[in-house]
Amino acid sequence: MTAPGQFGVKGVQAERHWPPLTLEEAGRVLGRFALASAPDTLLWHGQRPFSATALVKLADGTVLFLKRHDPRLRDYAALMEEHAFMAHLTAQGLPVQVPVKDRAGRSVTEENRWIYEVFRPLPGLDLYRDVQSWEPFFCAEQAHTAGRALGRLHLASKEYAAPARPNDRLLLSSFQAITQPDLETGLTQWGKSQPGLNALFQSPSWEPDLKVLLPFHDRLKPLLSHIEPLWGHGDWHPSNQFWTSSDPTAEICGIFDFGMSDRTCAAYDLTVAIERTAITWLASDYTVTWDQLAALLAGYQSIRPLSPTERRLVVAFLPLVHVEFALSEVSYYRTLVHDAASATVAYSDYLIGHAHWFARPEGQALLHWLEDTLEQTASCP
Incomplete structure (x- = not known):
């Protein structure tokens, strides 16, 4: 699928600062995880500006959320800070999804100089997916x-x-x-x-x-x-x-x-x-x-x-x-x-x-x- 533009400082812009995720890339990264099948399709590309994201459908129908970071922006240590806070909130009963761990038991995966996170989809609707920060609620x-x-x-x-x-x-x-x-x-x-x-x-x-x-x-x-x-x-x-x-x-x-x-x-x-x-x-x-x-x-x-x-x-x-x-x-x-x-x-x-x-x-x-x-x-x- 063709990746859309990204959210910019003045609204949606055509240029993307980070290359969109590819199916081949998803296959390499998800190959590090204990999954029943390999990636089959990229269903969606995110428009957020500071990373590259995609929904990945596996051959068995499983859907995963894949996120790629430049390590100059979020390295392993930075993401572990976030994951620790998320794990605390999850333990307190909040509906926060913690990352999937790879075969080595790590919630952060490094591949070809990039940093990756993998999440299972949240329940419900991504109702505001196309709404940028600085835009209001629907009601x-x-x-x-x-x-x-x-x-x-x-x-x-x-x-x-x-x-x-x-x-x-x-x-x-x-x-x-x-x-x-x-x-x-x-x-x-x-x-x-x-x-x-x-x-x-x-x-x-x-x-x-x-x-x-x-x-x-x-x-x-x-x-x-x-x-x-x-x-x-x-x-x-x-x-x-x-x-x-x-x-x-x-x-x-x-x-x-x-x-x-x-x-x-x-x-x-x-x-x-x-x-x-x-x-x-x-x-x-x-x-x-x-x-x-x-x-x-x-x-x-x-x-x-x-x-x-x-x-x-x-x-x-x-x-x-x-x-x-x-x-x-x-x-x-x-x-x-x-x-x-x-x-x-x-x-x-x-x-x-x-x-x-x-x-x-x-x-x-x-x-x-x-x-x-x-x-x-x-x-x-």
């Missing part, structure tokens, strides 16, 4: 369901004690820089481990661009000592969930893609979910899906009510939650895939453009509304 009811599920995930991860992931991991939902008392120093130190960012921080435009972030960091700074560390999903969007049906009343029956997970805190991970789903960043005019955002927050707090400090943290995090990921995208596009145009968009439109929006009246209105709504949903029975 407020499903936003409420996603909020409840995220609350359960945070309860399940409470006892997970692994340390934060290393600074040199690209494309994590991390907050190692923005939670430093001085934002510029924090970004400079963190950026030393992200390829190419040192040069960016020394450019003449960096200092004036940084200034738009500083008032938001001033609001966060008094709350830093109150953060309670917690591992989060890092990319809570409905496209990372399987659903029981397409109805508004559908439940989430599968959770996947923990590639951006890290040890942050509950408020931060909830804020990531808000940033991913509640503002139409891919549209020409940014709008807020108010009803869905209210439903997401109500669903979350019905399972795991936020403390007063956590509610303040959500508001303080929202204009900053994208900062480290956006800068890491700049590093990724510049140094791994050599896509200068996407790196420029990640910096100008994503990092700086989103921050400027939060400084404008419409962004400020969202922050004020969020503060009020969090108080209201916290008081609901």
